[in-house]
Amino acid sequence: DIQMTQSPSSLSASVGDRVTITCRASQSINSYLNWYQQNPGAAPKLLIYAASTLQSGVPSRFSGSGSGTDFTLTISSLQPEDFATYYCQQSYSTVTFGQGTRLEIK
């Protein structure tokens, strides 16, 4: 099985900050990497697919990069609605999710 490890597990930041979340795969997954945002009590929402392609309707302050085993999700200028939990997910071999990164207000 391919393991996905996110870092950090939690992060405190302020509105306007630039933040980066990292996701590492236990083996190469090419660009078979998707990112999701989950707010409390809600279903996850697709942000980015294929490592760097922004899903329709997602603000351009979100961006993704990486290939192989190392990937990043960057939020260029945090907005109040961005404080949530973020998950990476690989689909190179079946499906596995990272453990999540909780983004909190400082």
Add this chain to the structure above:
Amino acid sequence: QVRLLESGPGLVKPSETLSLTCSVSGASVSSYYWSWIRQPPGKGLEWIGYIYYSGSTNYNPSLKSRVTISVDTSKNQFSLKLSSVTAADTAMYYCARASSYGTKPFDYWGQGTLVTVSS
């Protein structure tokens, strides 16, 4: 607008079979991959498996022996059965659509249904 809606019992006894249905509107189950994903309270996401309209399936290896996902194209629904449940199967269960191209991202999700395993 694509909408998915989970339905089924909210309480299941240990050792019994959990059964859920996902009703789809705004899209046909005769396209795309259709998946079940769960989330124990306070924990992360766990993929259970998916089905293609043709009936081909792919399951999480850790759950494979207990999982069956099926599709009913006449009702535009797909279903999950998880046998021999224990308290560890208590979770919010989501159904989701996965695009049939590229990285198969889960682009539409249901609101989720909480299933508790308890006697």
